[in-house]
Amino acid sequence: MGRLSLRFAALGYLTLILIGPLVMMVWRTAEDVDGAWTAISDPDTLSAFKLTLMVTAIAVVVNTVFGIVCALVIVRGDIRGRGFLNAFVDLPLSLSPVIVGFSLLTLYGLDGWLGWFQRNGYEILFATPSIVLATIFVTLPFVVREVVPTLREVGTEQEQAAETLGASGWQTFWRITLPCIRWAVIYGVVLTAARGIGEFGAVAVVSGNFAGETQTATLRVEDAYQFAYGNYAPAYGISFVLAATAVIILVAMILLQPKESRH
Amino acid sequence: MSISIRRITKRFDDFVALDDVSVEVARGSLTALLGPSGSGKSTLLRIVAGLETADEGTVFIDEKNVTGRPPQERGVGFVFQHYAAFKHMTVYDNVAFGLKIRKRPKAEIAERVAQLLKLVQLEGLAKRYPSQLSGGQRQRMGLARALAIDPTVLLLDEPFGALDARVRAELREWLRRLHDETHTTTVIVTHDQEEAMEVADNVAVMSNGRIEQVGAPREVYEEPANEFVMTFVGQAHRVGDGFVRPHDLEVTLEPNGSTREVMIDRVVHLGFNVRVDLVDRDGARLSVQTTRDRAELLELVAGQIIYVRPTRHTTFT
Numbered sequence: 367m368g369r370l371s372l373r374f375a376a377l378g379y380l381t382l383i384l385i386g387p388l389v390m391m392v393w394r395t396a397e398d399v400d401g402a403w404t405a406i407s408d409p410d411t412l413s414a415f416k417l418t419l420m421v422t423a424i425a426v427v428v429n430t431v432f433g434i435v436c437a438l439v440i441v442r443g444d445i446r447g448r449g450f451l452n453a454f455v456d457l458p459l460s461l462s463p464v465i466v467g468f469s470l471l472t473l474y475g476l477d478g479w480l481g482w483f484q485r486n487g488y489e490i491l492f493a494t495p496s497i498v499l500a501t502i503f504v505t506l507p508f509v510v511r512e513v514v515p516t517l518r519e520v521g522t523e524q525e526q527a528a529e530t531l532g533a534s535g536w537q538t539f540w541r542i543t544l545p546c547i548r549w550a551v552i553y554g555v556v557l558t559a560a561r562g563i564g565e566f567g568a569v570a571v572v573s574g575n576f577a578g579e580t581q582t583a584t585l586r587v588e589d590a591y592q593f594a595y596g597n598y599a600p601a602y603g604i605s606f607v608l609a610a611t612a613v614i615i616l617v618a619m620i621l622l623q624p625k626e627s628r629h
Numbered sequence: 630m631s632i633s634i635r636r637i638t639k640r641f642d643d644f645v646a647l648d649d650v651s652v653e654v655a656r657g658s659l660t661a662l663l664g665p666s667g668s669g670k671s672t673l674l675r676i677v678a679g680l681e682t683a684d685e686g687t688v689f690i691d692e693k694n695v696t697g698r699p700p701q702e703r704g705v706g707f708v709f710q711h712y713a714a715f716k717h718m719t720v721y722d723n724v725a726f727g728l729k730i731r732k733r734p735k736a737e738i739a740e741r742v743a744q745l746l747k748l749v750q751l752e753g754l755a756k757r758y759p760s761q762l763s764g765g766q767r768q769r770m771g772l773a774r775a776l777a778i779d780p781t782v783l784l785l786d787e788p789f790g791a792l793d794a795r796v797r798a799e800l801r802e803w804l805r806r807l808h809d810e811t812h813t814t815t816v817i818v819t820h821d822q823e824e825a826m827e828v829a830d831n832v833a834v835m836s837n838g839r840i841e842q843v844g845a846p847r848e849v850y851e852e853p854a855n856e857f858v859m860t861f862v863g864q865a866h867r868v869g870d871g872f873v874r875p876h877d878l879e880v881t882l883e884p885n886g887s888t889r890e891v892m893i894d895r896v897v898h899l900g901f902n903v904r905v906d907l908v909d910r911d912g913a914r915l916s917v918q919t920t921r922d923r924a925e926l927l928e929l930v931a932g933q934i935i936y937v938r939p940t941r942h943t944t945f946t
Contacts, residue, residue: 523713526680527771529700530707531727531778541726545717 388609395602402603405590410578411604414586417494421582422562425501429558430551433509437547440510441517455510458503466503467571470496492574497582500568505561509554516550517543552622560615563608583608630689631656631814632677632782637686639672639838646672647683648838654782654831659808659815661825664835665861670818673835674784677816678705691781706775706813710787712767714759720746720770721755727778745773748807765796772804776813785817789824801828822862826850834858856945866915871944875904875918878937882927888936891915896929905929907937 395402405411439445440452458466474480474490483490490496524546528538544551566584573580581589583604590601632654639647647669654660662670675681677688679700687696695703715723722729724745728738746752749769759767768788775783788804789797805828808815819825825832826846834841834849834857842854853859856872865872868889881888891907894914903924905917917937929935 523709523711524715526700527707527709527713527715527774528726530678530680530703530705531774532701532730533726534701537730542715548717 391602391605391609394598395606398599398602401597401599402606405600405603406607408600410581411583411586411600413578414581414583414604415607417497417581418563418583421494421497421501422559424498425505425562426555426558428502429505430509430555433506433554433558434513434544434547434551436510437513437517438543440514442522452514455507458506463500463504463565463567463569464571467500467568470500470503470568470572491572492576493580496572497569497580500572501562501565504565504568505558508557508561509551512550512554512557513547516547520546549622553619556615556619556622560612563611563615630654631658631691632816633689633692634673634677635687635689637673637676637683637688639669639676639681639683645838647676650686650835650838650840652833652840652843654814654816656814657812658830659805659817659828660831660833661829662816662818662833662835663820663822663825663862665820667837668835669838670820670835671786674786674816674818677782678707678784679703680707704778704781706778706780706783708768708771708775708783708785708788710790712759712764712771712791714762714767714770716759718758719755720751720757720759720762723759723770724773724777726774731778741777742773745777748776748810749773763796764792765800768792768800772807776811780813783813783815785815787818787820790819790821797824804828826862832862834862836861853943859943859945864916865943867913868915868939868942871942873939873942875916877939877941878915878917879940880905880917880919880923880927880929881936881938884936885938888938891935891937893929893931893933893935895931896924903929907935 436451436455440448440455471491472478474484474496476484478484480490490499520543524542525538528542533541564584565582566588569582570585570588573582573585575581575585575589577586577589587601587604587608590604591598594601630653632652634650634652634654637647637650638645650669650673652660652662652673662673664670672681676683677690679695679698679702683696687694689695690703690705700707715726718726721742724742725738728741733741742755743752746755749772751766751769751773754762754766759770762770772785772788785804789800792800801824804817817825817828829846831843832846832849833843836857842849842858844852849858849862853862859865859872863874865874884890889909891909893905894908895906897904897906898921901921903919903921905919905924907915907917909915915937927935
């Protein structure tokens with residue numbers, strides 16, 4: 367009996383908090399499919415999706431490469447302060463995205479330390495570069511967090527074996543280290559992508575939110591909602607696409623999980 | 630000499646792992662580095678392989694000074710205690726790894742791998758992954774992988790330490806036969822004196838980062854250089870001012886001039902042999918090894934008072 371009621375509590379909680387709002391949104395989308403479709407196929411919406419995908423793709427590539435490098439330094443490096451580095455990597459998780467955006471504004475603003483770019487016509491703020499920077503910032507921890515424990519678990523023996531067999535450092539990395547951590551990397555990439563697509567706060571501060579230019583998908587949802595004037599179909603439609611993407615990512619993640627290695 | 634280790638010293642912070650160690654390993658020999666854990670034997674082996682660097686001293690392999698050279702350039706085959714199997718590769722790819730790195734033609738690799746798998750009795754398992762193998766099979770794969778590169782020397786770091794007693798005994802025997810076929814200069818690190826005695830032509834006994842004695846198994850056992858070797862290689866009890874091995878004590882039921890009175894604590898039947906655990910008057914423990922027939926003849930039972938006399942006694946100055 368106790369176990370049954372526990373299960374009931376858990377399912378009820380998840381339904382109320384997670385499933386409920388999403389189902390409601392899907393419901394509303396279905397009520398006005400034409401209106402939703404019009405909003406989704408609007409050139410500015412398509413441009414927003416494109417921008418989101420591009421920005422996310424860049425963030426994924428950058429944070430995968432540097433994430434693996436950081437994880438290697440944290441686990442294997444014999445430098446001082448790697449504990450500090452390890453803690454520092456989590457900063458984006460604890461820092462509000464709005465503050466991230468605001469700090470970028472300050473740094474790259476006309477009188478910021480890196481204001482040189484903005485002053486000389488290399489637009490960072492209110493342009494794609496700042497959106498990319500903000501997204502990279504908020505998605506930085508995921509690959510590192512996934513790879514660090516796996517690297518620890520794998521140890522260095524396989525790499526040492528490869529070295530005695532003649533493999534160079536680079537060959538060892540590609541043939542041994544990377545295959546050993548591949549599931550952690552893939553998992554980290556998936557989380558990075560999901561977080562990147564969904565990023566709102568930091569991007570809202572730095573992007574300028576120009577429809578068709580610097581408006582990402584989440585910003586477009588916010589716009590559609592703010593300026594709905596009673597017609598919420600566009601907001602529902604775009605939200606639906608984003609939510610569907612998230613669900614697809616989630617399913618992909620479950621399918622990718624190797625059976626033995628995850629809890 | 631195939632391996633020449635000269636005056637190696639290695640420290641980890643304040644701990645001296647190796648203290649001015651020199652060892653020579655003859656070409657084609659099978660040498661055991663024998664010692665308790667923490668004696669520095671694994672560190673020494675890893676320094677020979679280039680997986681660890683010495684603070685002082687030099688290492689020669691095949692008359693070439695390899696000190697400071699990375700493991701890739703040393704041409705050593707290394708076998709790890711916990712196998713270090715490439716988990717994401719099949720048995721075939723594990724064994725082929727060194728050859729692929731050397732960019733050998735595919736046909737040559739296939740032929741060599743097949744030959745090695747036969748040698749280590751893993752034919753038919755080429756497509757398995759390490760997780761589908763038993764511990765003994767994994768270690769044989771590790772050996773084939775190390776042998777694939779035709780190493781000048783083969784280094785084994787407690788290779789059978791993670792296996793159960795029976796598989797360990799089998800592999801030990803098999804390793805000896807393999808060595809007699811291939812004649813690859815081999816160094817095996819072990820803390821198991823029985824393993825060292827059974828497998829090696831030459832044993833270097835280590836403790837606390839120093840070499841205590843180097844010699845043939847029989848030499849190390851029969852003529853130990855010091856107290857440590859006497860007690861570590863085989864059992865020995867302190868009797869009076871020297872040491873005696875359990876099979877060098879004679880048991881009698883009656884006292885005579887030179888015997889000691891002891892009480893039987895326990896009689897342990899080990900098949901052909903019987904070990905009799907004893908306590909003397911001062912509470913000191915020792916044991917006697919004797920044959921089953923003799924134990925039965927004397928009708929030895931726990932609680933009985935008997936008399937022992939060393940037939941061979943070793944003292945160190």
